Amino acid sequence: MSATYSAEVCAVARALIGAVVRHGETAGVIVETEAYHESEPACHAHTGRTPRTLTLFGLPGRAYVYRSYGVHAMLNAVAEPEGVGAGVLIRALEPCDGVELMQARRGRERLEELCSGPGKLTQALGIVLAHNGCDLSDGPVTISPRAGRGPEIVASRRIGITRAVDLPWRFSVRNSRFVSRGGVALDRSLSRVAR
DNA sequence: CATGGGATTGACT
DNA sequence: GTCAATCCCATGC
Numbered sequence: 001m002s003a004t005y006s007a008e009v010c011a012v013a014r015a016l017i018g019a020v021v022r023h024g025e026t027a028g029v030i031v032e033t034e035a036y037h038e039s040e041p042a043c044h045a046h047t048g049r050t051p052r053t054l055t056l057f058g059l060p061g062r063a064y065v066y067r068s069y070g071v072h073a074m075l076n077a078v079a080e081p082e083g084v085g086a087g088v089l090i091r092a093l094e095p096c097d098g099v100e101l102m103q104a105r106r107g108r109e110r111l112e113e114l115c116s117g118p119g120k121l122t123q124a125l126g127i128v129l130a131h132n133g134c135d136l137s138d139g140p141v142t143i144s145p146r147a148g149r150g151p152e153i154v155a156s157r158r159i160g161i162t163r164a165v166d167l168p169w170r171f172s173v174r175n176s177r178f179v180s181r182g183g184v185a186l187d188r189s190l191s192r193v194a195r
Numbered sequence: 196c197a198t199g200g201g202a203t204t205g206a207c208t
Numbered sequence: 209g210t211c212a213a214t215c216c217c218a219t220g221c
Contacts, residue, residue: 036202042202069203160203
């Protein structure tokens with residue numbers, strides 16, 4: 001089975017907490033991620049290779065960017081060896097560089113409203129569909145690994161999906177005020193899932 | 196080729 | 209709490 005691979009993409013999702021996403025002069029620290037793997041039906045790669053999911057099956061460390069609800073760009077990091085469809089969705093950042101530009105792009109002032117959601121952070125950083133397939137160690141969009149041990153991480157259920165809803169594959173910094181959707185429901189889903 | 200459905204957000208009742 | 213926006217693409221005829 002693919003349990004080994006699933007564990008791997010989740011390990012990457014955890015490891016990316018505390019890493020820095022950068023595009024141009026804007027950057028933020030990752031505080032929330034979700035893991036997706038071809039073995040479970042919530043993952044775009046579950047139906048196999050298609051034009052849309054091709055990058056998910058490609059080299060790890062590349063960006064998989066797709067359009068959600070016809071409106072928002074979503075940023076993922078491909079997270080398994082070539083040939084295995086899996087990625088980590090970047091769901092929220094703590095803004096660190098280029099805050100004024102992010103505020104202008106978002107039309108909001110409060111730091112908590114700049115990157116507290118997968119569609120918000122791509123808008124704040126100016127990440128678009130054309131970045132699909134770019135090398136995240138090279139740019140123009142980059143993710144720099146964190147040094148050291150990192151913050152305390154909470155696992156919970158993924159958000160906004162209709163299938164495989166019970167997998168506890170969402171990871172976030174405990175008590176961070178920069179995550180998407182408040183922390184109360186998060187704690188409840190955790191107790192129900194991870195018991 | 197037509198259709199239906201989103202890994203969301205923000206505005207509004 | 210409800211709901212529209214908006215477009216890419218997977219699916220089926």
